[in-house]
């Protein structure tokens with residue numbers, strides 16, 4: 152595992168531009184999709200991911216300033232209900248005592264608190280707020296990744312790393328707004344967050360699962376649960 156590749160925000164050797172290979176599936180080619188208010192977006196010919204061109208990315212300081220505004224209060228009932236879209240299907244699949252990792256937990260680890268209340272052990276990793284590399288040095292029974300994958304500058308590399316962090320038989324739960332109708336893209340609330348640089352269709356996530364040998368389930372809108380076979 153190459154720990155330096157955990158780059159939720161801090162890109163190093165990535166070059167996302169037209170005619171480049173897709174950074175999500177590493178198979179398709181990126182071509183111009185559209186320009187919205189000065190930001191350029193590319194589309195993969197294979198997995199249909201939509202990716203913000205690198206020239207439109209925020210720099211890391213600007214990015215962290217946006218993340219610091221996120222209000223992840225674990226006592227907010229509305230926020231807990233939102234997270235239950237992921238925690239409930241995960242809890243259907245894992246047993247109390249399981250060791251998990253909340254990857255990209257942000258400043259307020261509400262999700263980890265909810266899983267701990269259900270008897271799970273949960274470690275925290277976030278490149279800005281919980282950057283300890285020691286949490287990435289051993290595998291886990293399950294990993295949660297809520298509102299994270301849309302921020303990835305090098306998605307395929309991070310998905311590879313999540314695969315390495317997952318024990319055989321383990322579960323990965325991802326929450327992100329699935330991309331659907333292209334006609335609504337320009338005004339889509341998810342696109343308007345300047346830290347969101349990659350958008351996945353359900354089919355895009357299915358291709359990621361296929362590449363890594365995972366089995367995908369979609370228990371509800373915008374949630375995908377991946378199983379790494381034994």
Ligand SMILES: [Zn+2]
Pocket residue numbers: 173174175176177178179195196197198199200
């Ligand atoms: Zn692709």
